[in-house]
Amino acid sequence: MSAVLTVDNLRTHFFTKAGVVKAVDDVSFSIERGKILGLVGESGSGKSMTGYSIMGLIDAPGRIVEGRIVLNGQDITSLPMDQWRKLRGNRVAMIFQDPMMTLNPVLRIDTQMIEAVLAHHDISKAAARDRCRAALVQVGIPSPDERLASYPHQFSGGMRQRVAIAIALLNKPDVIIADEPTTALDVTIQGQILFEMQKLCRESGTALIWITHDLSVVAGLADEVAVMYAGKIVENGHVSAVLDKPLHPYTKGLLESVPSRNVKGTPLKQIPGMTPSLLSIGNGCAFRERCGYRSGECEVAPPISHPYPDRGVRCVHPQA
Amino acid sequence: MTAPLLELKNISKQFAQRLDMAGRIAQKLGANVRDEVVHAVDRVDLAIQPGEVVGLVGESGCGKSTLGRVVCGIHPQTSGERWWQGVNVDALSAADKRAMQLQVQMIFQDPYASLNPRYRVENIIGEAPVVHGLVDRRQQQEYVASMMQKVGLDPSLARRFPHQFSGGQRARIGIARALAVKPKFLVCDEAVAALDVSIQAQVLNLFIQLREELKLTYLFISHDLGVVRHLSDRVVIMYLGRVVETAPAEELFSQPNHPYTQALLAEVPSLDVRKKDFVAIKGEIPSPLHPPSGCHFHPRCPHAMERCKIEAPVLKTIAVNRQSACHLNE
Numbered sequence: 249m250s251a252v253l254t255v256d257n258l259r260t261h262f263f264t265k266a267g268v269v270k271a272v273d274d275v276s277f278s279i280e281r282g283k284i285l286g287l288v289g290e291s292g293s294g295k296s297m298t299g300y301s302i303m304g305l306i307d308a309p310g311r312i313v314e315g316r317i318v319l320n321g322q323d324i325t326s327l328p329m330d331q332w333r334k335l336r337g338n339r340v341a342m343i344f345q346d347p348m349m350t351l352n353p354v355l356r357i358d359t360q361m362i363e364a365v366l367a368h369h370d371i372s373k374a375a376a377r378d379r380c381r382a383a384l385v386q387v388g389i390p391s392p393d394e395r396l397a398s399y400p401h402q403f404s405g406g407m408r409q410r411v412a413i414a415i416a417l418l419n420k421p422d423v424i425i426a427d428e429p430t431t432a433l434d435v436t437i438q439g440q441i442l443f444e445m446q447k448l449c450r451e452s453g454t455a456l457i458w459i460t461h462d463l464s465v466v467a468g469l470a471d472e473v474a475v476m477y478a479g480k481i482v483e484n485g486h487v488s489a490v491l492d493k494p495l496h497p498y499t500k501g502l503l504e505s506v507p508s509r510n511v512k513g514t515p516l517k518q519i520p521g522m523t524p525s526l527l528s529i530g531n532g533c534a535f536r537e538r539c540g541y542r543s544g545e546c547e548v549a550p551p552i553s554h555p556y557p558d559r560g561v562r563c564v565h566p567q568a
Numbered sequence: 569m570t571a572p573l574l575e576l577k578n579i580s581k582q583f584a585q586r587l588d589m590a591g592r593i594a595q596k597l598g599a600n601v602r603d604e605v606v607h608a609v610d611r612v613d614l615a616i617q618p619g620e621v622v623g624l625v626g627e628s629g630c631g632k633s634t635l636g637r638v639v640c641g642i643h644p645q646t647s648g649e650r651w652w653q654g655v656n657v658d659a660l661s662a663a664d665k666r667a668m669q670l671q672v673q674m675i676f677q678d679p680y681a682s683l684n685p686r687y688r689v690e691n692i693i694g695e696a697p698v699v700h701g702l703v704d705r706r707q708q709q710e711y712v713a714s715m716m717q718k719v720g721l722d723p724s725l726a727r728r729f730p731h732q733f734s735g736g737q738r739a740r741i742g743i744a745r746a747l748a749v750k751p752k753f754l755v756c757d758e759a760v761a762a763l764d765v766s767i768q769a770q771v772l773n774l775f776i777q778l779r780e781e782l783k784l785t786y787l788f789i790s791h792d793l794g795v796v797r798h799l800s801d802r803v804v805i806m807y808l809g810r811v812v813e814t815a816p817a818e819e820l821f822s823q824p825n826h827p828y829t830q831a832l833l834a835e836v837p838s839l840d841v842r843k844k845d846f847v848a849i850k851g852e853i854p855s856p857l858h859p860p861s862g863c864h865f866h867p868r869c870p871h872a873m874e875r876c877k878i879e880a881p882v883l884k885t886i887a888v889n890r891q892s893a894c895h896l897n898e
Binding site: 290291405406434435436437438439442446461462463464465467468469487488491501502503505506507508509510512513514515516517518519522 | 627628734764767772773777793794798818831832834835840852
């Protein structure tokens with residue numbers, strides 16, 4: 249099956265006074281219809297910036313300096329602004345971490361949702377309203393007619409996130425990018441949202457990019473996983489392959505530091521040090537300062553290698 | 569058996585929103601308006617032995633943070649008693665109470681908001697021990713340095729401000745501040761929730777190490793069951809202000825008794841469960857302003873009976889060291 253979205257050698261850099269911040273640095277992946285890709289990384293690893301780049305939401309001083317983003321066979325990397333507007337929210341949609349920030353607090357839900365439909369389709373307001381109602385039902389919101397006439401503050405956190413998801417679904421996009429959509433939610437509510445998202449990908453064939461720092465969520469949800477560190481994908485592959493046999497020392501360290509992987513009460517295995525500033529990595533592997541397998545070869549940035557089919561790792565000493 | 573280090577007896581905490589002037593006039597005229605009362609913590613009993621680590625788990629709004637604050641004395645309880653080493657705290661003189669309060673310190677959730685941005689680290693850590701006369705002002709610098717070393721910070725950074733530190737380092741500053749007054753008991757309110765996974769492991773290790781070094785007792789409040797399981801000897805589960813189950817950590821995770829605990833454990837994503845079919849617990853967490861009648865969990869419970877709607881189940885001992893509040897146990 250062909251990929252619905254392909255990202256090729258994407259580089260998004262920010263040109264600040266302090267220097268060039270390589271927020272996304274040579275990122276490549278592709279995703280097929282109905283599949284879920286987990287994009288995992290810690291804060292500052294560039295996972296959200298990858299999402300923003302695909303959405304065409306990079307503002308000055310940042311810009312995509314290199315690479316291609318191909319959606320349904322069309323290169324969208326350097327589209328003019330008016331063409332971008334036709335795609336955004338229509339063919340690709342994004343769900344953000346904090347639904348209180350993405351919903352307009354002074355507009356009713358129906359106003360916001362109908363606007364999103366009418367921006368892309370030439371249909372009557374009543375037809376658009378029906379579509380909004382259907383989207384709310386799809387994400388499991390009870391009494392949708394009443395809810396359409398409510399304001400965002402009248403919803404709980406979980407319900408608000410469902411509304412944000414419903415808005416993303418309105419135009420049946422090919423790709424949805426979800427940026428930590430359940431991080432602020434309780435586990436039982438997170439379970440409900442994951443349930444809806446999973447159902448949706450299966451039923452509508454929408455491809456989903458799930459950006460998160462939580463490896464356990466990815467384990468339960470995704471087909472493929474890509475681990476990011478300091479702007480680069482350091483490891484990618486099928487979820488089971490990566491989580492069971494991590495090749496990159498960073499992935500390995502991350503997995504070992506999860507409490508459930510450690511004997512109760514004993515000290516957790518930990519990755520020493522902290523995430524480096526993107527300004528001061530210099531050449532070489534960004535992880536070398538924290539890595540137990542460091543050697544002279546690490547002073548040169550390692551290229552991505554493919555020790556197994558469908559598996560990539562950016563390390564000169566892949567572990568097995 | 570020695571007396572528990574800390575014991576809560578029938579503790580309740582209510583927050584009331586008083587009616588404003590218009591409301592009071594309307595009430596006088598016979599309108600159906602009342603003070604809005606939130607029962608944040610509803611008749612909780614809890615005894616913590618010296619050296620024990622108790623994990624307190626629940627979803628947002630269940631009252632776990634409020635309970636932590638009552639334990640520290642930040643919020644006075646509405647009713648009930650706090651006992652410290654066999655003595656009723658509220659019967660103590662003001663001076664004795666202050667001395668006791670110093671033994672219980674809190675570590676806050678947000679390492680950004682809980683440090684005064686205009687204080688240098690040496691003041692953040694060093695102010696309290698000097699004020700309370702634990703350390704002479706002339707030895708403050710030395711003392712701060714030793715505290716910083718204890719939590720894994722470089723003492724040469726003592727003159728810096730909080731914004732010059734990373735999230736993990738800030739968490740360590742918060743821990744050093746709490747430890748500076750030599751407490752016996754630490755309340756950690758979501759102390760690692762805001763940290764990245766790799767940093768979280770470092771801070772959790774620090775907690776384990778300090779516990780052994782300083783013989784500390786913890787009340788570890790968290791919504792992260794993985795963290796709680798790793799750290800705690802005993803786990804207390806709260807739902808809408810009430811304790812629904814308490815058990816030794818391993819037993820609770822292997823054989824949860826209360827339907828809420830079971831549902832909660834089923835929802836926790838695990839690294840070892842791949843491509844699972846998520847099944848959602850139905851319904852939302854009800855508002856604590858208008859909690860459901862009877863058992864608070866009944867609108868979401870798969871086993872709910874008529875009785876659950878009317879009568880609130882009491883916390884009953886179901887096995888050694890295990891208690892659960894559910895009608896199904898009868």
